[in-house]
Amino acid sequence: MAINIKSFVRAGGLFPSGFNGITLLIQRSAEQFLNVALPFSIINFVLNAIPATICFFKIGKKFTIYSALSIVLTSILTDLLPSMPITYDVLLICIFGGLINGFAIGLCLKGRATSGGTDFIAIFLSERMNIDAWNYILIGNAGVLVIAGLLFGWDKALYSIIFQFTSTQVVHLLNVRYQKATLFIVSKDSEEIFDKIKVTHHGATMFSGTGLYKDQPRNIIYSVVAQDQVKKIVQETRAVDPEAFINVLKTEQVWGNFYRPPHD
Structure with missing residues (x-):
């Protein structure tokens, strides 16, 4: 500098x-x-x-x-x-x-x-x-x-x-430390996928739904994570369920209990 x-x-x-x-x-x-x-x-x-x-x-x-x-x-x-x-x-x-x-x-x-x-x-x-x-x-x-x-x-x-x-x-x-992303994951293996998200100290919300294309029951996992964690979560999700449908959205603001890793 x-x-x-x-x-x-x-x-x-x-x-x-x-x-x-x-x-x-x-x-x-x-x-x-x-x-x-x-x-x-x-x-x-x-x-x-x-x-x-x-x-x-x-x-x-x-x-x-x-x-x-x-x-x-x-x-x-x-x-x-x-x-x-x-x-x-x-x-x-x-x-x-x-x-x-x-x-x-x-x-x-x-x-x-x-x-x-x-x-x-x-x-x-x-x-x-x-x-x-x-x-x-x-x-x-x-x-x-x-x-x-x-x-x-x-x-x-x-x-x-x-x-x-x-x-x-x-x-x-x-720098992606302070950037956030929203994950929508549609899968039949929601519990195993949430275990992967939980390791990052973030929570998730699960919705029950139906995959209309095949008319099969599916769960939708909604979670907000740090941007630099997205790649790892997506890779581990695909390892659990190769057919999982994953939508990643850029998140501008979050209000509530969002985990931030300590600086020290």
Whole structure:
């Protein structure tokens, strides 16, 4: 992420989403309007201090420590690494810089950590208060871009939207931990199939029905699971009943008792 900032983000004068974008906005504003060179690391540490402390006690110690390590390394390396622009074509920077940024964030999430900042806030609100915070974070990012547009020109702010969009798509592709899927499984072996679902710590609801094509009794299993568990459940279901009919739907929101694996 630090290399991406030094090679793409600063060359294009862009503002990423989250606390990194706020840090760059503060740093650039201080340099241009106050003629003061503020270290990236100091600003980023101050912004992340309170969210990291809350997550340490409320979400998980190991999760927060790994995330803090990511923040520290990114911040220090951003200050230490020399500027290394690869291109000054802003559109190329938006696309390839966004891809690298999204990959870096996705890598953190795969390692059960985050890149810090607004991710701390979103995870805390989602897991502890059952609030979907991503829309609020989107509004916050929009506010940062409005300020950046007023101070440094709307072209950089608009290009930053492309950068952030590209980054977000990569993150969604790589990270399925917080994505959910609904399973509808039609089978005669419902009890055995539920045993496979139960291993994932998720429940299910069973409906009795009739397969109208063959006019035979069938049970319908309804369950909501994590997206990264779908492949395994489908494979095990097919092993139990090769003729099972399985419908997988993307789930936007769930209210109720849905199991989330602990971060630590």
